[in-house]
Amino acid sequence: MRRILVVDDQRSILDLVAKAMERLGYECATAECAEKARKVLEGQSFDLIMSDVIMPGESGLDFLRYVMETFPDTATLLISVMDDSQVVQEALELGVYGYIVKPFNIRAIQIDVESALRRRDLEVANRRYREDLEDRVAARTRELRKQQEEYARLVKTLPCVIYTGNPDWTVRFASDRIQEICGYPPDRFVAGRMRWRELILEEDLPIIKTAVKEALQGDGSFIREYRIRDAQGHVRWIQDRGQIVKNADGSIDHVSGVIFDITGQKMAEEALERARREWEHTFDAVPDLIAVMDTERRIRNVNRAFRERVGESNGNLLDEPCYKILHGLERACNDCCLREDDERGSACEKEVYIDKLGAYFHSIGAPVFDDLNNLTGHVIVLRDITEQKKAEEALQQAHQELGQLFSAISSILIGLDAERRILRWNKAAEEIFALSSEEVTGRALDELGIDWQWDRVEQALDRCQAKKKAQRVDDLRYTRADGQPGFLGLNIQGVDLGGERGTGFLIMGAEITRRKIMESQLAQAQKLESIGQLAAGIAHEINTPTQFIGDNIRFLQDAFNDLEELIGKYRNLMEKARELEVLREAAASVMEEEESLDVEYLLEEIPQAISQSLDGVQRVARIVLAMKEFSHPGQEEKVLLDINHALENTLTVARNEWKYVADVVTDFDPSLPPVPCIPAELNQVFLNIIVNAAHAIKDALGDGAEDKGTITITTRHRDDVCEVRISDTGTGIPKEIRHRIFDPFFTTKEVGKGTGQGLAISHSVIVEKHGGKLTFETEEGRGTTFIIQLPVE
Incomplete structure (x- = not known):
């Protein structure tokens, strides 16, 4: 139902118009002034507003102006007691839908109201149509822009050149990928500086002309393959797929299409052809008898060995069943392994005796399937094993052994x-x-x-x-x-x-756990071997200068002793010279020079410096000797080793690891006999445990600590066992991980600071390679003692 608001300061007019409109089927509301009408509009909406012109307060024109600005979809009619041209003009400029002059009749009001509402409906529908049209145009514009962007991306990503060309071989458009194919940028063709015709090999032009002629006789589409020479002078194969577009008069307007670089495909085809020829040569070169058959076992192809052994030509063999050619039978063998229902593609092997050929053969029959897994035929390969039958028992034994090996x-x-x-x-x-x-x-x-x-x-x-x-x-x-x-x-x-x-x-x-362990140990061993070789080389290089430096210092020591004795005699001579008048002045001069040089200080300090230098050289020599012995190339066989001496060498080599965090206390058994072992690997065990002890002490002390811990190493000979104990005052081993410390790849160190292989390798060396024991005693917060027991015999 349409709703109408009537605004007039005369109650009789309001009631008259409202009742008339209600009788005509409209729902009406009334207001006696513009102010009350505005309040009504705050809570309700109307299809039409009829307003008097002259009212107390706001005029009808101003009120309708407010309505048209605030409620543009509402129709408006103006009511006046007189036909005032000025009011009419303002109403027309304002856009009021109608002008009713009092007195009026209901029929006239009905006509004006229906006209106003009809006009209002048309304007609303028209505006909404325009808005909808604008939305659709905007959406279509966005869609077209999106399609344009997608087309541009497609052109850019397609593995081919998209082009539009003219009948004279000039190019209207070419995608960027053309440069990948021919080496020239697309703008060179589009600008007319080059025609595609210039790249095509002359001998291939007839192919292109023929393709165009056939296209013109048909629907205009064509596929042509030809060669071009690119910017670097290389010949490339091109596949050109396109469509000829004609004008209304039948003449060619342009050609659109795509270009693919099929150089690789052509090379593959040539390689395939070569492979086919090679296969044919190989097929005939195989000494075994080979026959290719269809599903009915009729022979389709055989190799040279088959023809020569059977003694027939291709003409007598083709289309004949294999059981007739080989066995002289009229139907398939009862024990034939070639089955038409075989869908597994598995080969069938058996030994057969062929009377016609008088020999034993190892027969291999296999089904042949197409791409859809449909059986298309069979292949049989016959290998003469007559001579091998003489060694059948040995072969069976070998097969049995091989079966046992696979079972294991x-x-x-x-x-x-x-x-x-x-x-x-x-x-x-x-x-x-x-x-x-x-x-x-x-x-x-x-x-x-x-x-x-x-x-x-x-x-x-x-x-x-x-x-x-x-x-x-x-x-x-x-x-x-x-x-x-x-x-x-x-x-x-x-x-x-x-x-x-x-x-x-x-x-x-x-x-593959053991393999991983072995690989890790091998890598560790190789690294240590490389380090050992480097250390041995360095030790060798240091040893030579150390020797001649020591020899020179000892020479200086002996020479200084001689000079000291000579200086004493010089002093006696000067004492006597001072008693002679002639030599007194010269002697005094010598004495002054001696005092200026502080000879007494030199006589006192030079022997100490020489002694300290000799001590340093001896220490360097001991370190070099320890490095040489520690890094001696590994041996796979055991030799007798002085364990005490090996531990001393290890402490010397590892000194830089422990000297800042710990003091080392040694208690070596002087009666310890030589122990049979692999020196390089045992040295590595000692080194791993000593370095771990130093790290544990460092963790217990914390960064910046001034105190040091203690590493205690003892050796004892107990009941034909050499026992080595390496103790530290570190953090100890937590109870929850004690059972895992010898596991491969287990480590509590940060990533990059430990591989978890040190103790695992040590355990393997002591237990597996030396038949000994590697155990430990530990207490959290107090330290750990690793116990190595090696059999003396």
Whole structure:
């Protein structure tokens, strides 16, 4: 229902108009002045407002002006008691929909009201149409701009050149990729400085002309392949795909298309052709008998060895069944392994005796499938094994041994379905993960509670599923059944389960913890060997100058002793010279010079300096000797070693590690006999433990501490065992990690400051290579003692 607001200061007019409008089907409200009308408008909306011109307070024109500015979708009518031209003019300028002059009749008011409302509806509809049209134009403009940007990106990213050319080989447009193909920028063609025709090899122009002629006879599309010479003089193969666009009179307007660089494809085709010829030559060069057959076992192709052995030409062999040619039978052999229903693509091997050829053959038959996995035929390869039959027993024995060898290989084998539930779980997996096949079959892999790097395994499974390629997961960390850390190497392969079962997975792997340990130890050994070789070289280089420096200092010591004796005699001579008048002045001069040189000081200090220099040289010599002995090239065989001397050398070499944080106390058993061992590896054990002791003391003291800790080293001979104890006053080993300190790759040091291999290698050297024991005693906050026991015999 339309709503109308009538504003007039005469109540009779208001009631008359309101009742008339209600009878005509309108809903009406009234107001006796503009002020009251404004209040009504604050809470209600109206389709039409009828207002008197002259009212107390605000005039009708001003009120309607307010309405048209505030409520632009509301129609307005002006009511006046007289036909005032000035009022009419202002009303027209204001845009009032109608002008009613009192007195009036209801019919006239109805006409004006309906006209005003109809005009108002048209204006609102028109305005909304314009707004909608403007919105659609703006949206279409944005869409066109977006399409233009997408087209520009497409042109930029497509692996080809997009072009528009003229019949005279000039270019209207070419994408930037043209420079990658020919070496010339696109603006060189667009500007007309070069035509595409100039790059085409002359001998290929007839190909292009023929393609254009065929296109004009058809729908205008063409595909042509030809060669060009690029800016560097290289010949490239081009595939040009385009459409000829004609004018209304049938003449050519332009050509649009794309250009691909197919040089690599052409090279691949040539390589493929060469490979085909090589395959044919190889096929004939194989000494085994090879036959290619269709699904009915009719021969389609054979190699030269087959023809020569059978004694027939191709013409007599082709389209004949293999069982007729080889066995003289009219139907397939009962034990033939070639099956039409074979969908697995597996080869069949067996030994057969062919009467017609009088020999034993090792027969290999394999089905051939097309890209859709449809069986298209079979291939058989016959190898003459008549001579080998004489050694059949030896061969069977070898096969048996080989089977036992494969059975002994401990590799993980896990089969999963498409939902990654366990289908297969072999014995190696049972042993490594401590889960039986009965426990895991049918369960999801991620429900088994295996403590390994799940994110790497899941990512590999996802990649295998997405890329349809096998995925490797190397050096996968996991926790072994005994709670120790370990490593696995996995290979994940997608498996077609057939039918609706989809694609599953086959996880094959091995426990490579020991290999990782060996690799780490090898790397450590190689590094130490390199350091040892460098140290030995440095020691050798230092040794020579140290020797002649020591010899020279000893020479100076002997010479100074001689000069000191001579100086004493000179002094006696001057004492006597001073008694003679002739020599007194000269003697006094010599005495003054002696006093100025402070000869007494020199006679006192020079021997001390020489003695200190000799002591320093001897210390350098001891360090050099220790370095040479410590870095002596490793031996694989044991030799007798003085353990006390080896420990002294190790302390000398490691002095820089402990001298700032600890004092070393040694208590060596002088009666300790030589111990059979591998010197280089035992030296490394001593070095690892001493350096660890220094680090533990440093951690206990903290940064900036002035006090020092103590490293105590003792050796004893106890019941045919050499015992070495290395104690420190460090932090001690926390109870919760004591069971892991000899584990490979376990370390409590910061990243980059420890590999976790030092004590693991030491344990391996002492226990496995020397048959000894490596244990420890520790107390948190007090320190640790490592105990090495080596058999003397």
